[in-house]
Amino acid sequence: MTTVNGLAPDGFAVHPARGRFNSSFFSVMGGYINWHMRRGKTKAFADLPSSVVEIGSGVGANLRYLPAGAHLIAIEPNPYMHARLRRAARRYGVELEIRSVVGERIDLPDAGAEAVISSLVLCTVSDPAAVLAEIRRILAPGGRFSFAEHVVATPHTPTRWLQRILRGPWSWVFEGCSCERDLTSLIASAGFAGVEINPYRIHTPFVPFNTHIAGTAIA
Numbered sequence: 001m002t003t004v005n006g007l008a009p010d011g012f013a014v015h016p017a018r019g020r021f022n023s024s025f026f027s028v029m030g031g032y033i034n035w036h037m038r039r040g041k042t043k044a045f046a047d048l049p050s051s052v053v054e055i056g057s058g059v060g061a062n063l064r065y066l067p068a069g070a071h072l073i074a075i076e077p078n079p080y081m082h083a084r085l086r087r088a089a090r091r092y093g094v095e096l097e098i099r100s101v102v103g104e105r106i107d108l109p110d111a112g113a114e115a116v117i118s119s120l121v122l123c124t125v126s127d128p129a130a131v132l133a134e135i136r137r138i139l140a141p142g143g144r145f146s147f148a149e150h151v152v153a154t155p156h157t158p159t160r161w162l163q164r165i166l167r168g169p170w171s172w173v174f175e176g177c178s179c180e181r182d183l184t185s186l187i188a189s190a191g192f193a194g195v196e197i198n199p200y201r202i203h204t205p206f207v208p209f210n211t212h213i214a215g216t217a218i219a
């Protein structure tokens with residue numbers, strides 16, 4: 001389902017100008033961002049099964065990590081992402097099902113998913129703890145959540161100062177994105193049975209965005 005013209009998915013504010021901008025931005029910059037994140041993603045997204053749920057798929061940055069012929073359920077509330085996501089799925093030979101709902105309220109049954117993935121999403125959702133609870137709910141026992149996210153920098157560092165100074169305009173342009181979230185602690189305390197989180201730094205001119213984590217959490 002795609003909703004536009006004011007028919008926003010429950011819990012998501014659709015911004016016609018910024019929604020379109022972000023869709024174009026991630027389409028143009030996706031290759032560059034993905035190249036910088038390849039170290040974290042290659043490990044976290046290795047050996048995904050043929051059926052995957054993704055939170056906030058955007059325009060399809062992670063389709064390349066799915067096995068050929070995979071089935072992807074994309075939880076993507078921004079309707080301006082959908083056309084590009086569909087085109088990318090066709091290119092990668094992925095069978096795509098878009099759910100125009102928020103990660104805080106996923107319309108999937110309990111314990112039915114083998115794998116859930118996300119990248120650059122827990123920074124943007126309104127309530128990351130609620131999204132993590134939903135991921136746990138939909139994962140089957142032993143199922144895997146694989147993530148690659150950007151996080152708050154170490155206190156009293158130049159990156160941390162820039163994150164604080166730029167937080168207003170950054171969040172406005174990137175539709176609620178925060179560079180100040182301690183997602184390491186949040187994921188570690190979200191109630192998963194086992195968690196592996198690897199911090200790493202990337203080197204881009206978008207300095208507030210350069211502190212990353214990638215890893216897996218087992219339900």
Ligand SMILES: C[S@@+](CC[C@H](N)C(=O)[O-])C[C@H]1O[C@@H](n2cnc3c(N)ncnc32)[C@H](O)[C@@H]1O
Nearest residue numbers: 056057058061078102103119120121124125126
């Ligand atoms: C920064 S983009 C990242 C897109 C893609 N995962 C990538 O790595 O390029 C954030 C994505 O999260 C989506 N998003 C925002 N709020 C969300 C929510 N509450 N639940 C699920 N997805 C959300 C946005 O529409 C957008 O596609």
